[in-house]
Amino acid sequence: MRLIQHKKEAWWFYRFLSVFYDKYVNPLFWTDFMRDRSLQLAHLNVPNISVVDVGSGTGFTTEGIVQQVPAEHVYCIDQSPHQMAKARGKASLQNCNFQLGDAENLPFENDRFDRYVSAGSIEYWPNPEQGIREAYRVIKPGGIALMIGPLEPQNKVARFIADTWMLFPSDQEYRDWFRSAGFTDIRVEYIRPQWYRKKAEYGIAIAGVKQQPGVSTAPLSAPLLPEPEKMTFGRGLQIFWRVLVGSLAGFLFIPAALFGYVRRMFSPKGNLPPQYREGLNGYQIGALVLIVLAVVLLIRFVF
Ligand SMILES: C[S@@+](CC[C@H](N)C(=O)[O-])C[C@H]1O[C@@H](n2cnc3c(N)ncnc32)[C@H](O)[C@@H]1O
Numbered sequence: 001m002r003l004i005q006h007k008k009e010a011w012w013f014y015r016f017l018s019v020f021y022d023k024y025v026n027p028l029f030w031t032d033f034m035r036d037r038s039l040q041l042a043h044l045n046v047p048n049i050s051v052v053d054v055g056s057g058t059g060f061t062t063e064g065i066v067q068q069v070p071a072e073h074v075y076c077i078d079q080s081p082h083q084m085a086k087a088r089g090k091a092s093l094q095n096c097n098f099q100l101g102d103a104e105n106l107p108f109e110n111d112r113f114d115r116y117v118s119a120g121s122i123e124y125w126p127n128p129e130q131g132i133r134e135a136y137r138v139i140k141p142g143g144i145a146l147m148i149g150p151l152e153p154q155n156k157v158a159r160f161i162a163d164t165w166m167l168f169p170s171d172q173e174y175r176d177w178f179r180s181a182g183f184t185d186i187r188v189e190y191i192r193p194q195w196y197r198k199k200a201e202y203g204i205a206i207a208g209v210k211q212q213p214g215v216s217t218a219p220l221s222a223p224l225l226p227e228p229e230k231m232t233f234g235r236g237l238q239i240f241w242r243v244l245v246g247s248l249a250g251f252l253f254i255p256a257a258l259f260g261y262v263r264r265m266f267s268p269k270g271n272l273p274p275q276y277r278e279g280l281n282g283y284q285i286g287a288l289v290l291i292v293l294a295v296v297l298l299i300r301f302v303f
Helices: 007-029 032-042 060-065 081-088 128-138 156-165 171-181 233-251 253-265 282-302
Strands: 051-054 074-078 097-100 113-119 139-150 184-191 203-209
Touching: 007 081, 007 233, 007 253, 007 282, 032 060, 032 113, 032 139, 032 184, 032 203, 051 060, 051 128, 060 074, 060 113, 074 081, 081 097, 113 128, 128 139, 128 171, 139 171, 156 233, 171 184, 171 203, 233 253, 253 282
Parallel strands: 051 074, 051 113, 074 097, 113 139
Antiparallel strands: 139 203, 184 203
């Protein structure tokens, strides 16, 4: 179903989610450790490079990029003005260049950037293959594109909920899309937050190098899905129910992560440096208490 894998639906999803994204949601699923490990694949530590961060959202990944690249050389693209407003408010991102735009049709000429980074955005693109072609198009020959995204869950129930929410590609799909876009020297890292204990991989960071100037020449494996442009009453209703049901499916992953971190409090931490030790912040502990209270009240009310 992938109810939020559409541009308008994703726009509305982030209209509301942007309010509590940084405090409650993002730190559960996309952590400093995952980000820093993924960004290593982009080789950002090179003087005078320019970077485009696509689906930059509230700027969490951008904050990792500007630790290595001067903010003036970093271009943030997102289709959500609400997410972008949060990023613009962050002190370390003040000098970044912000522009609203679509990942599948980037507002830049060919061969413009040294690096392309996109984290946690591909799952909302109706045409992910086209988005990866755009990554290829806008970087220079010798440039690197890095895409970070979720992997399809192996557990059947989790997969059903994930598929109701948005796109969770397979490992093979990411690799095929990168290869068919024309990238070479493809490298992959698997990433996961520390609450996630399953054997199956959780997320992927995949990077490739562009060799030739210009656009990808191989045809897309599937025709582009057009987004319905005309806003009718029926389309409005469709957006409403898709955003509502898709968001509910997505929110089901929040208690799983919250309880995962509670369990982790009682298990060995390993020898990670302190800045990478993950846990719950005060907002999330508050949310957890509310969830437990709601469940207790529900049980008392029903039985
Ligand atoms: C999970 S957030 C990731 C934000 C950020 N990269 C980070 O690291 O926190 C996904 C972002 O992708 C953006 N997005 C979704 N579809 C998009 C599209 N077609 N073009 C540009 N941005 C898009 C959303 O608005 C949202 O801000």
